[in-house]
Amino acid sequence: MKNRTGTDKSLTSTWARQTQMVRAGSMRSNFDEMGEALFLTSAFAYENAEEAEARFDGRAEGFTYSRQTNPTTSMFEARMALLEGADVGRATGTGMAAMTAALLCYLRAGDHIIGARAAFGSCRWLLDELLPRYGIETTVIDGTSLDAWKAAVRPNTKMFFLETPANPTLDFVDIEEVAKIAHDAGAKLAVDNVFATPALQQPMKLGADIVCYSTTKHIDGQGRCLGGIVLCDKEFDEQHLYPFYRHTGCAMSPFNAWVMLKGLETLGIRVNAMCDNADKLAAAIAPRLDDVRHPSLPGFKQAALAKKQMKRGGTMVIFELPGGRDQAFKFMNALEIVDISNNLGDSRSIATHPWSTTHKALSEDARLEVGVTPGLIRFSVGLEDGDDLVKDVMQALDKAGVK
Numbered sequence: 001m002k003n004r005t006g007t008d009k010s011l012t013s014t015w016a017r018q019t020q021m022v023r024a025g026s027m028r029s030n031f032d033e034m035g036e037a038l039f040l041t042s043a044f045a046y047e048n049a050e051e052a053e054a055r056f057d058g059r060a061e062g063f064t065y066s067r068q069t070n071p072t073t074s075m076f077e078a079r080m081a082l083l084e085g086a087d088v089g090r091a092t093g094t095g096m097a098a099m100t101a102a103l104l105c106y107l108r109a110g111d112h113i114i115g116a117r118a119a120f121g122s123c124r125w126l127l128d129e130l131l132p133r134y135g136i137e138t139t140v141i142d143g144t145s146l147d148a149w150k151a152a153v154r155p156n157t158k159m160f161f162l163e164t165p166a167n168p169t170l171d172f173v174d175i176e177e178v179a180k181i182a183h184d185a186g187a188k189l190a191v192d193n194v195f196a197t198p199a200l201q202q203p204m205k206l207g208a209d210i211v212c213y214s215t216t217k218h219i220d221g222q223g224r225c226l227g228g229i230v231l232c233d234k235e236f237d238e239q240h241l242y243p244f245y246r247h248t249g250c251a252m253s254p255f256n257a258w259v260m261l262k263g264l265e266t267l268g269i270r271v272n273a274m275c276d277n278a279d280k281l282a283a284a285i286a287p288r289l290d291d292v293r294h295p296s297l298p299g300f301k302q303a304a305l306a307k308k309q310m311k312r313g314g315t316m317v318i319f320e321l322p323g324g325r326d327q328a329f330k331f332m333n334a335l336e337i338v339d340i341s342n343n344l345g346d347s348r349s350i351a352t353h354p355w356s357t358t359h360k361a362l363s364e365d366a367r368l369e370v371g372v373t374p375g376l377i378r379f380s381v382g383l384e385d386g387d388d389l390v391k392d393v394m395q396a397l398d399k400a401g402v403k
């Protein structure tokens, strides 16, 4: 292997995170390319039949088939694993493929999982609809309450699953404390870290066993490709994740992995700049609305916890328009720069109405229970000029009739 690549973990693990985001995991081919190569190939060839046999046995190193591993995808996985403090990463076609793999690779009929109720709509569907079909018991609780986690434990509890900050309510769950409860119960803790991003929060450092991402969000960060990744230790990978991953075919395309590698190079600076904009926007609109949620605001309910486990407040600002759905729609329709969409973590700012889109799979009661109300706006703060963003939101609030 060539010098100055990112394959030597004894070296890359000593680097600062920003250096890791740019260089860790890079492998150079015989052509000495600077940019990571895109290996758009489904399979790999062998010098002779003996070598094919040896690679299939695992006696010889090397790639066999891109459903399992691919050099471009492996570079992305290695970089993510290092950033996360995980032994292994397995990149998937979408974020939901990552969440599904993380749960289904481990849980079996008769097992029990506890999930925090404030979660991405499709994650809730996995807990509420999919797992029970296969005889996996699920309990959905208020994840902000440590007592609720403790009370939900059963002898067959095998996994805890949570998202913090939660999409879209910005509920924070104490990862460190919940990890202790999970481990006392003999269960694994899986964390969906999408909202926080690897730039701001490292759940494994706080005790999580498995970390999952939709890389569609901040990691791509420019609204191009879908993707996901599951990160874990070697043992969990060997016994549970990798067999499931290779045989069910949830792999990320090498092209998307290449895009994600490029995204990681700028993740740290993008997320920081987005946080600057989010701080500014939250401060500007807080005096105009009763319910504006962002950890940078003085009145933020879970400020101490946010500070304990996240480097900054994050890129999402949540607010409630008192006039419900009608006023929320008026506000969104009046935006001149910001797009109406359902993605997040994009360089372009996005306003989402979770009630009518991302969280519609939940019943009305379930939406209200987690705090997804008809007037709630989920605002993903992008990389535009912060003053332009504030101006756009202020004029849209005016047009929606907010004082």
Ligand SMILES: *Cc1c(COP(=O)(O)O)cnc(C)c1O
Binding pocket: 094, 095, 096, 097, 099, 120, 123, 163, 167, 192, 194, 195, 213, 214, 215, 216, 217, 226, 227, 228
């Ligand atoms: C978007 C998202 C997902 C799902 O990711 P996809 O890439 O859309 O499949 C899961 N969890 C959270 C918190 C998300 O925001």
